[in-house]
Amino acid sequence: MYKGRVVFGAMDEVVFGTAAAEAVVAQMNRLGTTRAFLMVSGTLNRETDEIEKIRKALGPRCVGTFDAMRPHTPREGVIAACEQARAADADLIVTVGGGSITDGAKAVQICLANDVRSVEDIDRVRAHKGVAPPINPPVVRQVSVPTTIAGGEFSAIAGVTNERTKVKEMLRHDLVMPRAAILDPALTVHTPEWLFLSTGIRAVDHCVEGLCSREAHPYADAQAIKGLSMLAEGLPRVKADARDLDARMDCQLGTWLSMGPLSSGVPMGASHGIGYVLGAVYDVPHGYTSCVMLPSVLRWNKSADAGRQALVAAAMGQPGKDAGDVLEAFIRGLGMPCSLQDVRIGPEHFDRIAEQAMGTPWVPRNPRKIDSPAQVREILLLAA
Incomplete structure (x- = not known):
């Protein structure tokens, strides 16, 4: 129930x-x-x-x-x-x-x-x-x-x-x-391509972490699934033609829908929690934090939420595929960074990131329970 x-x-x-x-x-x-x-x-x-x-x-x-x-x-x-x-x-x-x-x-x-x-x-x-x-x-x-x-x-x-x-x-x-x-x-035509596309992955992250949450519910799911579908279709169209205003509007509407889970009480997970630290401490743009963390968070979480991750792959038009793989290929296709190394974060920083991430509101509500910084470090190693 x-x-x-x-x-x-x-x-x-x-x-x-x-x-x-x-x-x-x-x-x-x-x-x-x-x-x-x-x-x-x-x-x-x-x-x-x-x-x-x-x-x-x-x-x-x-x-x-x-x-x-x-x-x-x-x-x-x-x-x-x-x-x-x-x-x-x-x-x-x-x-x-x-x-x-x-x-x-x-x-x-x-x-x-x-x-x-x-x-x-x-x-x-x-x-x-x-x-x-x-x-x-x-x-x-x-x-x-x-x-x-x-x-x-x-x-x-x-x-x-x-x-x-x-x-x-x-x-x-x-x-x-x-x-x-x-x-x-x-107005978004003036936004640099990397910024528009990477913040689009941030919106994707809202959809994905909302769908995969232990606290997901049908009202939020409906918005996240439709939002993810619109973003998965719209972002490559913007990449292909920066003047395609219909594609940009689809991305904006998908982003609005992506906030359905969060605004209806569904928490985000480790991608958002780790992203807070990468932004505040290391000045990584917040769209990039989702690009480099989300696929690895999904892979680490899969033992706890494989059924929910199947909804992610299906919404992105690839039913039956591994959601982490689908997302990584999608992010690469947009030309966005895909690893911590790509944003100049090396393993020497992982202990600090892991410690601080535990203090964010989202890491404790990740779908696969995170009890210690050592588990956050496991995710960071996957994203390295």
Whole structure:
């Protein structure tokens, strides 16, 4: 018998197929907000006219732009953006960019609501062992226009890196989930190929770890299977033709579906847990962490979840094949890194990675039970 609880998140709408500038204005009208603070990709802001299109469409309702968030969302970037948004008296944050910017704005929401004004103050609001402290709910909310496809805009969790300890920490509150996500494939054409495709593997990772979880349920399965199928078909089409907007839209919709498990209470596993450490400590892009870890995690887990892994291979159009092999071939076909060596992580680092991964929220909920860093090290050796 299944047992679980599906909580529908605080997102009101997902808008797809409408130009971002038009959709952002419509969201402000719907929400009754008048002072939009933009948190955006520096590259998009400086090298394209995409952000200017949004500013022009908003007119005087745009009260500021922050474009200096670095990868992995360091605490320093969160505080800098928060101070700028506070000074602008913003009543809505609009993000245009990748996951680091999306997560940064979620963290800013919490910081604004809880008078967080310094890097050290973030200790007051961050989660400990996945559990958030009692905090004031966000009042200034967020609308997100993603340009990568890792799916963070569909979650109520922000990952923020403490650069002093080299640990990626979690900030969470139900209301940090954006009020709306706007999926405009034309904006993603500016995203570097490696970034779009690797974050696509991050979305694949959401589907796969959701399907293979001990806590999976039919509601999450339905979304993960369809999302995985769309990503498995769409990502090679984007690789073949960067201007194929239909393929990009399929990937964006697949990414939305990929977040079904996580947003309905199904935990991720060791690929995500180890990935947190690779990103925070070794600055590996979070899409790459999934590329190098997911096939090996599946191989290590297979003795515990072979039946669930069969769903993965079938959703990717290769029923009966080994899911780890199917995924590795898929990742190689996209030209992505496939081993820790490919991202310059050698065995001398494995003990540290294994120790820190045990402290993440996901490794303890891996489908094959992980009791010690020695077992994480076994996975790392498979991925070496």
